[in-house]
Amino acid sequence: MEKRATFSNLWLAAAFIAPQMLLIFVFFYWPSGEALYWAVTLEPPFGGGNQWVGLQNFMTVFEDPKYWNSVRVSLTFAFSATVLSLAIAALLALFVDRRLPGHQVYKFTFFLPYALAAPAVGLAFRFIFSPDAGFVSVINQAFPGLWNPALNGYDAFTLIVLAQSWKMVGYNFIFFLAALQSIPRTISEAGAMDGASVLRRMWDIQLPLITPTLFFLIVINITDSFVDSFGIVDITTSGGPARATELMVYKIYTDGFQGKDYSLAAAQSIVLMVLVIALTFIQFRFVERRVHYR
Amino acid sequence: MIERTPVLDFVTHALLIVSLVALLIPFWIIFVAASHDFHTVNQVPMPLWPGSHFFENMATAWERGNFDRVMLNSIIVAGGVTIGKIVIAALSAFSIVYFRYKLRMVMFWLIFITLMLPLEVRIVPTYAVAADALRPFKEIFGLFGISVGLPEWNLLNSYSGLILPLIATATGTFLYRQFFLTVPDELTEAAKMDGSGPVRFFLEVLMPLSKTNMAALATIMFVWSWNQYLWPLLVVTDQQNFATATMQLQKIVPGPVFGEPPIWNVAMAANLIVLTPPVLVTIFLQRWFVRGLISTEK
Numbered sequence: 001m002e003k004r005a006t007f008s009n010l011w012l013a014a015a016f017i018a019p020q021m022l023l024i025f026v027f028f029y030w031p032s033g034e035a036l037y038w039a040v041t042l043e044p045p046f047g048g049g050n051q052w053v054g055l056q057n058f059m060t061v062f063e064d065p066k067y068w069n070s071v072r073v074s075l076t077f078a079f080s081a082t083v084l085s086l087a088i089a090a091l092l093a094l095f096v097d098r099r100l101p102g103h104q105v106y107k108f109t110f111f112l113p114y115a116l117a118a119p120a121v122g123l124a125f126r127f128i129f130s131p132d133a134g135f136v137s138v139i140n141q142a143f144p145g146l147w148n149p150a151l152n153g154y155d156a157f158t159l160i161v162l163a164q165s166w167k168m169v170g171y172n173f174i175f176f177l178a179a180l181q182s183i184p185r186t187i188s189e190a191g192a193m194d195g196a197s198v199l200r201r202m203w204d205i206q207l208p209l210i211t212p213t214l215f216f217l218i219v220i221n222i223t224d225s226f227v228d229s230f231g232i233v234d235i236t237t238s239g240g241p242a243r244a245t246e247l248m249v250y251k252i253y254t255d256g257f258q259g260k261d262y263s264l265a266a267a268q269s270i271v272l273m274v275l276v277i278a279l280t281f282i283q284f285r286f287v288e289r290r291v292h293y294r
Numbered sequence: 295m296i297e298r299t300p301v302l303d304f305v306t307h308a309l310l311i312v313s314l315v316a317l318l319i320p321f322w323i324i325f326v327a328a329s330h331d332f333h334t335v336n337q338v339p340m341p342l343w344p345g346s347h348f349f350e351n352m353a354t355a356w357e358r359g360n361f362d363r364v365m366l367n368s369i370i371v372a373g374g375v376t377i378g379k380i381v382i383a384a385l386s387a388f389s390i391v392y393f394r395y396k397l398r399m400v401m402f403w404l405i406f407i408t409l410m411l412p413l414e415v416r417i418v419p420t421y422a423v424a425a426d427a428l429r430p431f432k433e434i435f436g437l438f439g440i441s442v443g444l445p446e447w448n449l450l451n452s453y454s455g456l457i458l459p460l461i462a463t464a465t466g467t468f469l470y471r472q473f474f475l476t477v478p479d480e481l482t483e484a485a486k487m488d489g490s491g492p493v494r495f496f497l498e499v500l501m502p503l504s505k506t507n508m509a510a511l512a513t514i515m516f517v518w519s520w521n522q523y524l525w526p527l528l529v530v531t532d533q534q535n536f537a538t539a540t541m542q543l544q545k546i547v548p549g550p551v552f553g554e555p556p557i558w559n560v561a562m563a564a565n566l567i568v569l570t571p572p573v574l575v576t577i578f579l580q581r582w583f584v585r586g587l588i589s590t591e592k
Contacts, residue, residue: 003391003392003394003475003479003482004479005479005482005483006392006393006394006480006482007393007486007491007492007495008393008394009393009491009492010395012393012492012493013389013392013393013395013551014389016386016389017383017385017386017389017390017401019381019382019385019386019399020382020385020386020405020467021386021404021464023382023459023461023462024404024405024408024462025430026423026427027423027458027459028408028411028416028462029404030419030423030430031416031419031420031422031423032411032416032419034414034419034422034423035418035419038418038419058303077426088313091309092309092310092313095306095309095310098306098311100303100306100307102307103310105314105506106310106314107319108312108577108580109317110313110314110317111315111576111580111584112318112321112576112577113317113320113571113582114576115520115569115573115575115576116521116573117520117522117523117540117543117567117568117569117572118521119523119544120521120539120540120541120543120565120568120569122543122563123543123547123561123562124320124323124324124562124565125320126547127323127324127327127558127561127562128320128323129556130556132336132337132338133336133337133338133340133556133558134323134327134340134342135319135323135339137338137339137340138338138339140338141338142337160566165339168537169317171587172316172586174584174588175587175588178588180488191296193308195446195555197300198299198302199298207512207553220406221414225322227412227413227414227415228414228521230414230524231476231523231540233525234544235544235547236525249414249570250413252414252415252417252418253417253524256417256418257418257421257528259356262422265418266419267414269415269418269419269451272414272415273410273411273415273416276410276412276415277410280380280409280410282419287541291535
């Protein structure tokens with residue numbers, strides 16, 4: 001789209017866009033370039049300039065079973081949290097969209113968790129699911145030692161999946177509901193005339209019509225689980241026990257800032273960057289073009 | 295609505311109510327835990343009804359988390375980021391939409407690509423840049439053999455360090471671009487005919503028209519920047535003066551000190567303090583919040 005009426009003072013145009021450009025250059029492009037530079041060089045132990053080592057840092061990363069562990073944890077986490085929160089959100093949105101009396105209440109309340117910071121969610125869930133105090137500890141009273149996220153890796157992993165899903169349900173719900181409400185009522189009514197029940201209409205009419213939103217949300221949820229989950233993990237489990245909840249972001253953070261190994265952290269950053277870029281591409285290329293039912 | 299389905303209606307109501315309770319119960323538990331004394335909160339099963347120590351715990355948490363200072367910091371940072379984002383997004387969208395120059399699309403793509411580089415994936419080098427924000431320019435000048443005596447600009451432990459790296463915004467720019475594209479050309483032509491230059495047109499025609507956009511963007515960006523955690527954690531080492539509210543959660547998190555039971559009541563009170571502002575914003579400005587969410591992400 002082009003504007004017919006434009007202004008011609010190009011100095012002004014440059015001045016208007018300059019602040020944004022300066023910021024993204026200093027804080028986005030330069031650091032990204034530097035990550036790339038660090039990923040292919042090594043800093044000598046006694047100072048001096050960085051030495052070119054090619055792909056050696058990547059080799060070191062890829063040969064490390066701990067790294068593959070973090071990849072596995074991240075992918076499982078992304079998959080579980082995305083499926084869980086999308087399924088619940090879709091179900092809720094479908095039912096709220098039936099517009100029974102009182103449905104307005106849900107619209108205003110379901111997305112509240114999304115307003116919370118990830119570490120706040122983490123802290124709340126850490127207490128609620130704490131093994132010896134809090135809400136869930138009752139389980140341990142009945143079956144001692146059944147639930148302990150501080151010792152059991154599976155429990156800890158479940159905990160962060162629940163926290164992440166809880167945070168994202170409301171967000172997904174808003175998008176699903178907006179998509180459902182943009183479907184013309186006449187289509188559902190035509191289905192009803194043909195004798196399709198409410199559930200049949202949900203499954204065969206409404207769900208297929210909101211697939212574009214579904215795909216969009218899948219990408220957003222996966223990206224968020226790669227990126228924003230840092231706060232949850234940092235507060236609830238710190239990556240433990242025994243690296244069971246060490247997500248890729250968390251490993252980059254610990255390697256870079258606690259291990260002070262910039263080169264290894266940079267190599268891992270590059271891998272994560274490629275993943276996020278790929279996801280964004282899928283979102284804009286594949287999803288936007290292929291999934292069009294309307 | 296179209297037909298009578300009493301059973302399904304009942305199921306729908308039941309499911310929605312159960313979900314509502316399940317989604318809101320964490321808030322209730324935070325509140326209840328924040329209102330009991332140390333002994334009661336560690337009981338199993340925990341009480342599900344608020345106790346009488348709420349204000350006492352809040353006072354303790356407020357003091358322990360240094361919230362006097364920290365809340366002020368968070369408001370400055372979240373406010374700064376929000377205003378910065380709106381101004382910068384509006385300016386750059388205006389430049390991209392209302393001027394015709396060759397690099398226009400390049401600029402647009404440069405902004406677009408930043409979507410794919412979230413802070414978390416470039417965290418280590420961004421931190422290094424923050425130690426001296428002018429270093430990129432020094433190194434570029436150095437590359438051409440020019441030595442310019444640029445000063446060192448350390449962003450660590452400063453408001454600018456907390457604010458500037460978070461201001462650049464692709465989504466905000468898109469939102470404004472999208473909106474500017476819907477503004478009729480006739481309006482621009484009329485303004486030009488009346489002798490208005492670009493600055494005047496921007497300030498007196500476009501800005502008042504985009505109030506809705508601004509409100510939507512402001513609510514969502516305020517919540518977003520209030521909730522920032524990783525970046526403040528890195529930039530701020532001077533906890534006394536520059537810590538933000540969200541950061542304090544890590545400090546207040548109960549440490550496993552030699553079998554000592556964690557001080558949950560105070561931790562939950564602190565959590566309540568930290569989560570209240572964004573929750574209030576979303577409740578009271580939720581129309582804008584929802585609109586901002588849907589229009590920035592799509």
